[in-house]
Amino acid sequence: MEHDHIYFDEILNNYRLIFNWHQENGLATINRMMERESSPDNIERYRRELEMPKPEQATLEEMFRVANTVVAGMLEWNYGEKAGDLMLGEIARQMMRLYDHFKKPENNSDEEFRYFERAENVYKEEWLNNEKYIGGRIALIDTNWEAQKLSDNDNLLFREPEELNLSRLHEEDEETNLFYMASNEEIIITNITVKQ
Amino acid sequence: MSWTVEISIKNTSSSKLPCRIKKGQVFENKKVGTGFQNVAAVKDYIFDIPPNTTHKVHIEVLCINQRLAAPQGFLNVTSFAVSKNFSSQDELWNIMNTINQ
Numbered sequence: 001m002e003h004d005h006i007y008f009d010e011i012l013n014n015y016r017l018i019f020n021w022h023q024e025n026g027l028a029t030i031n032r033m034m035e036r037e038s039s040p041d042n043i044e045r046y047r048r049e050l051e052m053p054k055p056e057q058a059t060l061e062e063m064f065r066v067a068n069t070v071v072a073g074m075l076e077w078n079y080g081e082k083a084g085d086l087m088l089g090e091i092a093r094q095m096m097r098l099y100d101h102f103k104k105p106e107n108n109s110d111e112e113f114r115y116f117e118r119a120e121n122v123y124k125e126e127w128l129n130n131e132k133y134i135g136g137r138i139a140l141i142d143t144n145w146e147a148q149k150l151s152d153n154d155n156l157l158f159r160e161p162e163e164l165n166l167s168r169l170h171e172e173d174e175e176t177n178l179f180y181m182a183s184n185e186e187i188i189i190t191n192i193t194v195k196q
Numbered sequence: 197m198s199w200t201v202e203i204s205i206k207n208t209s210s211s212k213l214p215c216r217i218k219k220g221q222v223f224e225n226k227k228v229g230t231g232f233q234n235v236a237a238v239k240d241y242i243f244d245i246p247p248n249t250t251h252k253v254h255i256e257v258l259c260i261n262q263r264l265a266a267p268q269g270f271l272n273v274t275s276f277a278v279s280k281n282f283s284s285q286d287e288l289w290n291i292m293n294t295i296n297q
Contacts, residue, residue: 135272139224167279188206192271
């Protein structure tokens with residue numbers, strides 16, 4: 001997918017924080033484990049974890065494995081230590097959430113795959129430019145899919161936005177609207193994320 | 197439960213730019229089939245983007261797709277807004293669960 005690199009880069013940035021922290025503090029952690037009389041096996045296993053791949057060489061799967069180890073594994077020793085504003089455990093959990101982006105499509109049923117394939121074609125005229133962070137097509141597809149599941153009709157219907165309680169913004173009325181300013185390149189959106 | 201959308205906006209011009217996000221403005225996932233809800237702004241936001249800077253704004257939003265999972269990750273701002281007024285999550289879901297014939 002064209003925007004996968006955004007998720008990958010974010011995972012990589014988080015991974016770099018975990019990697020750098022352990023490069024700087026791994027030895028101190030081993031000393032702490034020895035002080036607490038951790039078993040030689042545990043210390044050896046932790047030492048092996050410190051040989052995690054360098055960020056510039058790590059694959060997505062390797063980064064995910066390290067994140068898992070921070071949350072529930074040998075690197076959990078330092079779960080509560082901070083790298084910047086966040087604890088290593090929080091950083092690892094964020095990585096795992098981002099990794100879900102790559103796993104999620106595998107969870108779609110055959111029915112969903114067929115629907116999404118057709119819907120992307122039906123709604124291809126709707127906005128979708130991930131580089132500019134502007135769209136409309138995905139919200140329309142997701143909302144129509146919900147409407148499809150709610151209705152008794154087995155035939156796939158591809159509804160107009162108005163039927164789904166979505167109205168189009170009008171450029172003449174909305175010249176200062178964020179969407180149009182971005183599509184007209186008056187501004188550049190560099191990131192949009194949602195948080196609780 | 198409300199959510200917050202954080203938007204980073206770069207203004208490369210030498211003058212401040214007024215910007216508006218209307219109530220109901222929809223923000224969407226960046227791909228189909230994620231299983232995560234799309235979201236809509238809970239009120240109007242009007243702000244200026246200072247010249248030659250990257251400005252961050254935080255928008256309170258509610259979810260629009262009741263049957264999908266809690267929102268997460270990266271979003272796009274869309275060309276759509278919710279067409280009816282709403283004042284709570286339940287009210288918004290009720291609107292979105294109604295099909296206009």
